[in-house]
Amino acid sequence: MVQNIIDVRNLSKSFNISSKEPGLKGTIKHFFRRQTKSLKIIKDISFEIKEGEIVGFLGANGAGKTTILKMLCGLIYPSSGSILVSGYLPFRRKENFLKNITLIMGQKQQLIWDLPPIESFYLNASIYDLDKFEAKKRIKKLSEMLEIDEELFIPVRKLSLGQRMKSELLAALIHEPNILFLDEPTLGLDINAQRNLRKFLQKYNKETNATICLTSHYMKDITSLCKRVICIQEGAISYDGNLDLLLKKLSPVKEILIVCRSEDDAIKLENSGFTVKNKIKNEITIKIENSSITSSLKTILNNFDIEDLFINEPPIDEIIGKVLIKKDYDI
């Protein structure tokens, strides 16, 4: 049986936020009587993650996804509740725990800016107690997986964003952690670089059985990597489960564009009881429930003279967007 590697119970986090009115008056007022209020960013959430799972955290900006990741990796203290990651309390930052995890934040870098990435890799290798031989072996293996070579010897400041991100990944994975926390890892990367990074993460997960917790605003990252998603709305979990199930639930119908041989066939189809979205000459778009799609298509093909048909999946961004925007969306 696969064990839980992350166990979160009734976790909450509050921050004290100060606010200031604009202008000189506001500044003077702020200086003498600073107004702060406590904001509960994470509200009593609970979940478990199994070893080897890839879980996507979805939520609008400010929903609390990154705060959850920061608490999971021990960067910030929870206000209440409990977290166990790999059997450790993360915020105690025990050496063995830190050697097991990594956190990658898009656009935030740990590489030394003026030196080639290889220098940072060897520095990290020393920090994680790897000898030079082992470090060399791992750098070779990871650089092959990430398809970087010459870039290792060029100062970081001269690298492109994609090359830098790959190097960041290598630096963050040199100690072969078995839990990866990735906060927007593809932020700012072009389509090819995003695809390569996703391929790499899939491969890493497959080869090492590492657990990956991921936040991303690019739905492609989520759909191609995560079977399970946790949706966060204003600090609370609104959905935790299978991504496909969520999509089916949120989008129970498919749109089918049917091109009939003649306009008469299109009129006949329009009046045959299907839900019609629109009709232009011999082209008609109907909506069919996912559960009856096979039988409905059989009926249409048997009874009407069809030239062509297209099944349109609603864009995932649009579906997930509904969850993220609408506070009381029923899922």
Add this chain to the structure above:
Amino acid sequence: MLEYRVEIALWAISGIIPFFMLNIWTNNNLNESINISDVMLSRYFLCAFFVRQFSVVWVVFSFEEDSLMGKVSPYLIQPLNPFFRYFAQHLAEQLTRFPFALIIAFFFFIFNPESIWIPNFGILLLSIVSTFLSFLIQFLIQSIVACLCFWTEKASSIERLLFIPTLFLSGLLAPVVSFPDYVKSWIYLTPFPYLIDFPANLLSGNEANISGGLSMQILWIFLLFPLFKKIWSEGTKKYTAMGS
């Protein structure tokens, strides 16, 4: 690379306050009041320059910037206290500065040939140890102040306040021996005279209580280190990882 070399050279030159002070002291014959000859005074200020070059600390500024920009976050989840990184940076920079400091000393001796002296090996070794201890004290003081970033975000302002006693009481502007007796007795209870005055006196061959000075330096390190550890452990609980 040229920019970096120039930057390091300028940084070494920027530490020449002791030479300005030497000029003020000798032009106004101020050394007569404290019974130090011109030669010994010039050696003192040259040594003060050297001690300053190898004990200057800026960790509070680096940490404050990294903390506000969220750069500390990746370091915090590594099994090494981030201050070790800053410590290593300081040591590396000191080594880089060494040749530039030697060039400045070379020019100093050209203009002050009577000040040339060769300290004996034992004294030289003790001076190096004492300068390193001075660096440790300053590093610990600034690290403690830097940890206040977890509460105030602008810890460097507190460091600027500390710079005033450091400037006046460390021996950078005047040897501590020039202060009135009742002030001196208080100054020696603080860590400041052990930052520049003690190692500079030791190296230059001026009167120095070697065992007393070294003991005080070690004592201050033993007092400051647990304080740093405590404030670090409390501070990281307050860390909000802003900017990341």
